[in-house]
Amino acid sequence: xxxxxxxxxxxxxxxxxxxxxxxxxxxxxxxxxxxxxxxxxxxxxxxxxxxxxxxxxxxxxxxxxxxxxxxxxxxxxxxxxxxxxxxxxxxxxxxxxxxxxxxxxxxxxxxxxxxxxxxxxxxxxxxxxxxxxxxxxxxxxxxxxxxxxxxxxxxxxxxxxxxxxxxxxxxxxxxxxxxxxxxxxxxxxxxxxxxxxxxxxxxxxxxxxxxxxxxxxxxxxxxxxxxxxxxxxxxxxxxxxxxxxxxxxxxxxxxxxxxxxxxxxxxxxxxxxxxxxxxxxxxxxxxxxxxxxxxxxxxxxxxx
Amino acid sequence: xxxxxxxxxxxxxxxxxxxxxxxxxxxxxxxxxxxxxxxxxxxxxxxxxxxxxxxxxxxxxxxxxxxxxxxxxxxxxxxxxxxxxxxxxxxxxxxxxxxxxxxxxxxxxxxxxxxxxxxxxxxxxxxxxxxxxxxxxxxxxxxxxxxxxxxxxxxxxxxxxxxxxxxxxxxxxxxxxxxxxxxxxxxxxxxxxxxxxxxxxxxxxxxxxxxxxxxxxxxxxxxxxxxxxxxxxxxxxxxxxxxxxxxxxxxxxxxxxxxxxxxxxxxxxxxxxxxxxxxxxxxxxxxxxxxxxxxxxxxxxxxxxxxxxxxxxxxxxxx
Numbered sequence: 001x002x003x004x005x006x007x008x009x010x011x012x013x014x015x016x017x018x019x020x021x022x023x024x025x026x027x028x029x030x031x032x033x034x035x036x037x038x039x040x041x042x043x044x045x046x047x048x049x050x051x052x053x054x055x056x057x058x059x060x061x062x063x064x065x066x067x068x069x070x071x072x073x074x075x076x077x078x079x080x081x082x083x084x085x086x087x088x089x090x091x092x093x094x095x096x097x098x099x100x101x102x103x104x105x106x107x108x109x110x111x112x113x114x115x116x117x118x119x120x121x122x123x124x125x126x127x128x129x130x131x132x133x134x135x136x137x138x139x140x141x142x143x144x145x146x147x148x149x150x151x152x153x154x155x156x157x158x159x160x161x162x163x164x165x166x167x168x169x170x171x172x173x174x175x176x177x178x179x180x181x182x183x184x185x186x187x188x189x190x191x192x193x194x195x196x197x198x199x200x201x202x203x204x205x206x207x208x209x210x211x212x213x214x215x216x217x218x219x220x221x222x223x224x225x226x227x228x229x230x231x232x233x234x235x236x237x238x239x240x241x242x243x244x245x246x247x248x249x250x251x252x253x254x255x256x257x258x259x260x261x262x263x264x265x266x267x268x269x270x271x272x273x274x275x276x277x278x279x280x281x282x283x284x285x286x287x288x289x290x291x292x293x294x295x296x297x298x299x300x301x302x303x304x
Numbered sequence: 305x306x307x308x309x310x311x312x313x314x315x316x317x318x319x320x321x322x323x324x325x326x327x328x329x330x331x332x333x334x335x336x337x338x339x340x341x342x343x344x345x346x347x348x349x350x351x352x353x354x355x356x357x358x359x360x361x362x363x364x365x366x367x368x369x370x371x372x373x374x375x376x377x378x379x380x381x382x383x384x385x386x387x388x389x390x391x392x393x394x395x396x397x398x399x400x401x402x403x404x405x406x407x408x409x410x411x412x413x414x415x416x417x418x419x420x421x422x423x424x425x426x427x428x429x430x431x432x433x434x435x436x437x438x439x440x441x442x443x444x445x446x447x448x449x450x451x452x453x454x455x456x457x458x459x460x461x462x463x464x465x466x467x468x469x470x471x472x473x474x475x476x477x478x479x480x481x482x483x484x485x486x487x488x489x490x491x492x493x494x495x496x497x498x499x500x501x502x503x504x505x506x507x508x509x510x511x512x513x514x515x516x517x518x519x520x521x522x523x524x525x526x527x528x529x530x531x532x533x534x535x536x537x538x539x540x541x542x543x544x545x546x547x548x549x550x551x552x553x554x555x556x557x558x559x560x561x562x563x564x565x566x567x568x569x570x571x572x573x574x575x576x577x578x579x580x581x582x583x584x585x586x587x588x589x590x591x592x593x594x595x596x597x598x599x600x601x602x603x604x605x606x607x608x609x610x611x612x613x614x615x616x617x618x619x620x621x622x623x
Contacts, residue, residue: 039442039445141319142319142322142323142326145319145323145599145602145603146595146598146599146602147598147602149564149565150564150579150594150595150598151595153564153579153580153583153591154327154330154583154591154592154595155330156583157331157334157582157583157586157588157591158330158331158333158334230448230449234451234452237451237453237454238451238452238453238565241451241453241565242565242568242580243584244580244583244584257451257453257454260457263465263472266457266460266461266465267461267465270461273454273457274458277450277451277454277457277458280451280454281446281449281450281451281454284449284450284451285445285446285449288445288448288449289445292445
């Protein structure tokens with residue numbers, strides 16, 4: 001009875017194979033799962049559109065984001081200026097596109113650098129243990145004892161304002177979380193049997209931890225990178241809004257929003273701040289969707 | 305229990321000392337001299353070198369770095385926090401002046417976000433997989449994605465400028481002084497701050513509630529024939545509350561940090577806007593003190609969280 005039904009199943013599978021329908025699925029399982037999540041797909045689409053629009057900004061607009069045109073001040077949106085112009089006649093649409101380059105660079109770049117520093121330290125010290133681990137843990141505790149925005153502002157007041165300084169500051173404030181996560185994964189992974197086997201073969205410590213163990217922790221690292229990117233984009237916007245982030249001469253999303261501090265602009269010239277705020281929100285939302293989708297598709301405890 | 309608390313407290317003291325030393329060192333390395341910030345350029349150009357040296361000596365700036373740090377720690381222990389560079393007001397006066405406003409805003413936001421977050425998170429978990437659940441999840445994601453100051457600006461535009469229901473900003477009106485009179489002023493910043501925090505609490509409460517609903521004792525309660533609301537609220541929610549309480553405990557200090565930008569947007573005269581002013585004006589003693597105050601708040605909050613979890617869960621205490 002059971003045999004007959006099994007036979008039927010195999011017959012069906014063979015029929016599909018012969019019809020050429022059963023092609024082996026391509027790509028990794030996690031990637032397929034990610035692409036099956038509608039929110040994550042929406043995230044990837046929005047993310048790609050905004051990133052590509054920033055990269056190919058010169059193709060999308062003929063306007064120069066820095067060109068001051070005093071005859072076209074404070075113009076509402078028109079066919080020539082899609083999002084209008086600001087107080088000195090600069091095209092807001094062009095500024096958003098070009099500003100995206102810097103904002104995304106700061107957000108993504110700082111998150112990647114923070115991941116390299118944090119994971120690099122965390123993977124090694126977590127595997128080694130002992131005094132190296134204790135020292136690294138204490139240092140991370142010092143950084144994490146500050147509320148993030150306070151630490152960022154404190155460092156801004158110490159090193160001063162510039163684009164590179166901002167990235168360095170973000171890396172300094174962001175590596176702790178990455179380090180903690182990488183270390184925690186290492187502590188559990190280093191007890192695995194394959195690690196003991198590698199040790200008994202005399203494989204060098206550095207090779208064991210970076211080449212053999214680290215790839216197994218890649219899922220949570222990727223999730224952390226996306227969430228950190230979202231955090232840094234928001235932080236850059238907030239700081240530049242306060243006038244303490246990237247110097248005002250460089251257009252960034254936060255610097256464009258800076259004008260909304262003036263209550264007259266807020267009330268009368270919505271095109272100067274509303275579109276860019278919406279773009280920041282959409283971008284961060286897309287990154288969060290991707291991060292959430294990645295978590296669902298890579299975390300083995302959530303597989304069902 | 306008492307030894308646990310004392311031991312835990314003693315650990316935070318070296319931490320504070322190390323951090324204060326590092327911050328002191330960092331500000332020492334900043335370009336410029338405290339004296340140059342204190343005297344306006346016109347006076348400075350007429351001053352002789354001897355006057356400068358005398359001033360430096362009077363301020364104790366000619367001593368070595370370690371000596372000055374020692375003096376600073378000694379003064380702080382006696383409750384003398386020094387003076388702000390701009391205006392020369394005692395830092396303790398500034399902080400005492402600003403702290404009530406920040407606490408008012410923070411407590412408002414904590415109460416509201418906890419209430420909303422727990423209710424929405426619980427509903428979301430109980431209706432898992434429903435349209436309502438997905439709607440709330442997306443709402444939560446949107447909530448953590450909008451820059452808080454942008455959300456603040458939009459709400460100012462709608463509720464203060466277009467409809468004129470609420471004031472644009474500020475805390476106390478000049479002619480009124482009772483709490484009821486300035487209630488309208490706190491509604492907008494308070495709700496904006498709460499909304500941003502609600503999203504986080506909600507996601508956390510949902511996860512904790514789902515975890516708790518999957519446990520054995522829920523099945524036992526159901527087997528006993530208890531009504532469903534009792535199972536959910538009395539049995540499920542109570543257990544889910546523990547991690548949520550921990551989350552809120554960790555939120556306490558972030559509120560000093562978290563409200564920095566909101567305070568600036570709504571011109572709320574709290575610690576946060578003072579901190580931003582101090583950073584802008586390179587008022588290093590004030591920057592340092594507020595930063596250390598927030599570190600102190602973080603360390604104290606984590607102490608409280610540890611003590612609370614130890615009270616709830618005896619396993620923590622014994623290990």
